[in-house]
Amino acid sequence: MINTNDILETINMIENENFDVRTITMGISLLDCIDDNIDKACDKIYDKICRYAGDLVKTGEDISIEYGVPIIHKRISVTPIAMVASACQAMKTVKFAQTLDRAAKEVGVNFIGGYSALCHKGFSAGDYALIESIPEALSTTERVCSSVNIGSTKAGINMDAVGKMGKIVRQTAELTADRDCIGAAKLVVFCNAPEDNPFMAGAFHGPGEPDCVINVGVSGPGVVRAALAKSPDCDITEVANIVKKTAFKITRVGQLVAQEASKRLCVPFGIVDLSLAPTPAVGDSVAHILEEMGLQTCGAHGTTACLALLNDAVKKGGVMASSHVGGLSGAFIPVTEDAGMIDAAKSGCLTITKLEAMTAVCSVGLDMIVIPGDTSAEIISGIIADEAAIGMVNSKTTAVRVIPAIGKNAGDFLNFGGLLGGGPVMEVNYASPAKFIGRGGRIPAPIQSLKN
């Protein structure tokens, strides 16, 4: 028989430590839906999504019941719509967003990702049309998520796109100002975007992916924190070991769920994304793990070091537990989605400058950060450029998902509700980067040797 303590430990993880599988995401290629007639293309897209993902939600729920582990989200990612839209003569790209939204509602998923463009080296006509349509698309749909890749280690940073995205983020927030600017919470600007990321809002189904694939994102910050709390006085080597062991167990469950979903849906298994994804629920916070390691508050000096250890140990533990690892894989630090980060930001201990340093050693980037409503488009572009530079030089994914709180100032609060949470408006540096952003052009790809 299986060890009694192991069984009880698992039940305790699920009941008391918010252990869950965060998402089963079905990636669907829309390359075969391309048509020069936009209405025909939209019909093909709607039909394909409904056909492929019709059983996704039910399958996820069945697996969740049988294995006793909550599977929080069932989601869909699709081919970057800019690639599909390029073929259409009528550039009413927003129609694609509305089609995705309808299809997502029909199959019962809460988010669909892929209203995206990959323009790290330059724009195609489809990229440009899609980017222009993002504010309208995100303000007139409910479940569509959008992402734009503006840089990569191999291509450098497209500063024209950086400049453009500063304006688009602002416009998206303005158009949804009556709903706490939620549009901007569904828009991510990436450098080195992964093609197989199952997590929203940045999920899309890359052009190198198969026709359809199942990717799974694991979670479990609460489990890691609880494991560390059992050894309050051990040294840092042991802390890393505890994180590794816990990440292994969490990821094994992710792998099991991925394999089972893949078998039942007759869709190949893609990857498990080894991520610690927090939720606003108490006891499900990445910041609290860092505090458990010995920081008074997340954001204190030492935070970057703790996060680097955590991020690395999660990967080391998770890699052996899964046959294929990919996506973002690491610790997420979305401020509004993490109870500990919200408290740290409110207290003033956690600032955007500290968060920027933290993104150099963790999975994603400046994520779910509420900034003052009077932040100019150029400053947002400056934030994007800085973050992209960290990703480009360090050969890692970085992203920016900031929400300009239209009409609000530092210290006010935005509340999105649900897993997107809510958070205080954080101060930004108002010194203008407008001339730098206005120059346009490309930052050349960085040298890959002489690493200092």
Place this chain on the structure above:
Amino acid sequence: MKAVITVIGKDTVGILAGVSGECAKNGANVVEVTQSVMQDMFAMIMMVDISKCTVPFKELSESLKKIGSDFGVQVHVTHEELFNTMYRV
């Protein structure tokens, strides 16, 4: 195919009979039972063979959870595979 039933809560007269009776009614054969006390809580773990179970897993799970709530204890029903995956390399 086996499932693991865990019962956690205050020790109550009739809980073992209630759970095993429900298993018998649905064709799930009890293979092994262990009990332990975790902190001040009673924990019973039951391994059942569900290969000849006459109802879908979801129904079995729901009926056992209902019995648990009648007795004021927590009942979880999980495929054995979950624990094998997590704790065996």
